[in-house]
Amino acid sequence: MPTSDPLRAFRLDGRTALVTGPTRGIGLAIARLFANAGARLVLADVDRPACDALAETLDGISLPTDVGDARALDRLAEQAEALSGGIDVLVCNAGVAGPASPMHAIDEADRDRLYAVNLMHPIRLTGLIAPHMAARGRGSIVLLSSIAGLRGTSHLGHYGVTKAALAQLARNLAVEWGPSGVRANAIAPGLIRTEWADAILSSPERADRRLGLTPLRRAGSPEEVASTALYLASDAGGFTTGQTIVVDGGTVISDGS
Template sequence: MFDLSGKSAIVTGSTRGIGRAIAEALVAQGARVVISSEDAEDTARAAAELGQPGIACDVADDAALARLVDFALAELGGIDVLVCNAGITGQAGPFADIDMDDYARVMAINLRSQVVLTGLALPHIAARGGGAAVLIASLSGLRGNGRINAYALAKAGVAQLARNLAVEWGPRNVRVNAVSPGFIATELSAPLLADEAFMARRMAQTPLRRPGNPQEVAGAAVFLASSAGAFVTGHNLVVDGGTLITDGS
């Protein structure tokens, strides 16, 4: 049910962290995957390591997104699966102190890029008879937070984008879902992992009492991309060790 042999996929931000784990998991299930990130050197390295085609893509650039889709069509012959993973956290702090230039960049990369890329790719997925898109949202888009401002707002928008697109594209057999990771151990979260006070507080709020790992998010993405998730669309799958549902007791 999880087999993706013969399927073609795009994963943005797939050279490290969660995106890299998703790309590896799709490849392990038999898919061909276009690797991409804004860094050309990282993209070439990761593509070579995975034995997959790769192209540098700044997702804030609409023309670059169009080139990404054209590249996938040329290299793979079509698109069956799209994973919109690329994102940035931006500057932390309350909305009262927000830098609007930083806000604009966070929204452009985390939300606008997914609107543009799904608009470019979903018609091709539909033309193949259907498939799936997985949009990476975040636990921060489901809870209030005093410091994660534009990022949380953008990620809440991503979950709503998945719902809207699921309604729009469902009649053409295209499923669209979101995945909302909680606290995941990656290079980007290394400073928090080293912060004993933060970790004690956060793990007390997490029933499984540990951070997640990128492969656990990748497993959710494979489920949603494969026939195992064939009757799931418009859903926001939370992968957070239970943080969302606990009161910390």
Template sequence: MTSPFSLAGKVALVTGSTRGIGLAIAKAFVAAGARVVISSEDSRDTARVAAELGQPGIACDVTDDVALAALVDNALAALGGLDILVCNAGVTGRAGPFASINMADFDRVMGLNLRSQVVLANLALPHIAARGGGAAILMASISALRGNGAINAYALSKAGVAQLARNLAVEWGPRNVRVNAIAPGFIATELSRTLLEDEAFMAHRMAMTPLRRPGTPEEIAGAAQFLASDAGAFVTGQTLVVDGGTVITDGS
């Protein structure tokens, strides 16, 4: 009997898939039987990871609409179709309150984190529907779910991503395309190393997390595999929180 978590025979495109969460998702999908297009804006990283995983690699700056169209076209040419889209590429931007926000940075964060997902979804979802249906997974954040005095444009963009997943789920559900978002909590990656080494921050943050530890990229990848596979076949328009319980606790 085939596992409901199998992705055998499926074709996936994962942006930002050369490190961290995106790389973990790509590896999990390959292990589950999928062919995966590896993509990041760095052509060398893209080629290196693609070679390591034995998958096609296509470099792409997701803020460039022409490059996004070429990404989808080249993915289709390389693997013959598309069943799964994972919009993982993103940037944190400058920390601080909205009162002192740099609007150029605001535009950069919103363009990369939110606008690019709108454009890529519009390019990719028709092809997923043409194959009989499939899944799209958008990367949100728990910062989209609560207030924060220091995470400005990033949190706003991720709230937009969660709403985008809901809207696209309504729009594409009749064509058997499911769209969901994942909202990770604090995840141990190379990008979070500075915070992981900050004892005061970690003590405070882990006291706010019932599981008392950061998550791993592989744990986010497991959630993505669930949403992409038949195991999640009746789940759409949701934001799946994977945060060790951070957003449900009062810190006690």
């Protein structure tokens, strides 16, 4: 039946979204946009004061969590389901870049932390939340990958490996849970104006070199990534699953000319 609101499919009214790493950058933009789209939020961040403050601002639920801790994730999933009445949308956004170094030279503890936060956190949390979504017959999982998972890098190799794995995780989850009405997708951002990008964008020489490889000749905004997340979370993306959507201004398709 036709509706007077052509953007209704992008609304999240009556749905609860669990977002990890929501207190800054892309995660913050996603939390704000989802709240504006009508979602009730459950926020999980290692920064307790920031998480509590954001939840108060957005009228959500704060569950401060170190997502690199398996037991903490167990508690998060249990509390999120119990306090919210059920998670409809799961956004695994929390991540760390780790130290810049060749893959063989990274400290073992740094490597283990990187994999725990970037890869094991989405694997564990989707494994805890997806069955509940399936029991309710619907749900959307959004994983934050990166273009670092689509091409090689000389100093963030392990980071790229974790992000490449998230694209495959989205495909596997889509196949496993699709028959129960649960969708899973990933987003691969390029250079986005966040704290992570400051090292590049604060240097005119590095910024010119990096942006010269991007057809749009600019960095993206967290809000542009958040808009893609909203599409994937909402009914607007209802027939999209198992995909990795690249939001990078064309960087990975360019030859730099």
